[in-house]
Amino acid sequence: MSASHSLAPTPEHLKKLTTEELKQRLAGAPEEAVQWIQALAEQGVAEAQVLLGQAYLDGHGLAPDPKQARIWFRKAAEAGDLMGMNMLGRAYDQGWGGLVDHACAAYWFRMAANQGLDWGMYNYANLLLHGQGVEKDEAVAFDWYQQAASLGHAKSLGVVGRFFEEGWLGTQDKEQAFEFYRRSADAGDFRGQYNYALMLEERGNPAQAAEWMRKALDGAHLAFSRTMAINLQQHPHASLRQVAREALLKCARQGDVNDMYTYARAMLAQPDMASISLGRQWLQQAAAQGHAQAQRELAVNLRLS
Structure with missing residues (x-):
């Protein structure tokens, strides 16, 4: 990187900058990219103001500052x-x-939402569905989810599927649910992939179900990964119980000491020695990080050995 690339951009720089050069700047190191984003934001470029707000929210290239994030989102x-x-x-x-x-x-x-943004439709529908900040209205929420779904919004497609599967508006339609879950899964939403996988297993396609369940696990955040582990541990089909163990391992690696302990117990309950050995290793890790029950169980094992 040349020395000039590390200089903070000036209004003169911005006037001379081509679109391709700007893309290169923004694709660089976060600390450099955020300087260009901030310069554009201060020049009144709304898209850059959103990016700067997100950078402050995530701590991407600068110190996290949610207050500044809100300020730039408002601008x-x-x-x-x-x-x-x-x-x-x-x-x-x-x-x-x-x-x-x-x-x-x-x-x-x-x-x-009124101006056509799918994410606005989805988020407004969520508030209507739960009665937060507005009067609860499931029918109007469903209309907004459908509008967002018609634009290909992955999460909205999955929620429309839930409406049909659960019959939230009085009409249960498993075929419609299956189709909306499929479209949500194809669009990349992990909840849609999870629900699609469950319906595939119900329809006698366990191998395909496990494949989609793993895709869901790959994209899921920690809280949903925990939910997947809990829901699938006792599943009748062995391939989905295996995904549950994979979810537990992901949580053990990304979560806290309780996740480590939970994974350890799951492995210790398996019939093969390799799993039991792995369970002992994770039990030791949990104990080393202060998990009281793990420490007690290790102490008992030492006395019995």
Whole structure:
């Protein structure tokens, strides 16, 4: 990297910058890329303001600062940027950089939804479904989910599938549920992939179900990975019980000491010596990090050995 690449951009730099050069700058090291994003944001470029807000939220190239994230999301939202509106709604919904205010979240989600943003539709529908910041209205929520789904929004496709599977509006339709889960899974949503896998197994396709369940596990965050492990541990089909153990291992690696202990116990309950040996290793790790029950179990094993 040349010395000039590390210089903070000036208005003169920005005026001369081609689109291709800007892409190269933004694809560089986070600390450098965020300088260019900030320069553009301060010039009033709404898309950059959203990116800068996200950088502050994630600590990408600078110190995390949720308050600054909310400030920049607001600038973009008030400039008319739809994703800025959605992200400001998320800030109010999640309490990023200030108090939770579901009514304000609903206002900004609705603004983005009314102007055609699929994420705005999805987030506004979530508030309607749960009655947060707005009066609970499942039918209107379903309409917004369907609108987002018609645009190919992966998560909305999965929620529409849940409506049909559970009959939340009084009409249960397993075939419609299966189709919406399939489309959600193909679009990359891990919840859609999970539900699609379950329906595939119900239809006698365990190998395909396990394949989709692993895709779901790859994309799932820690909380959902824990849910998958719990739900699949006692599944009648062995291939999905194996995915449960893989989910437990993922949680043990990414989670806390309780996840380590849970995985250790699952492995110790297996009939083969390789799994039992692995379980002992994880039990020792949990004990070394202060898990009281793991320490007691190790102490008992030492006395019995």
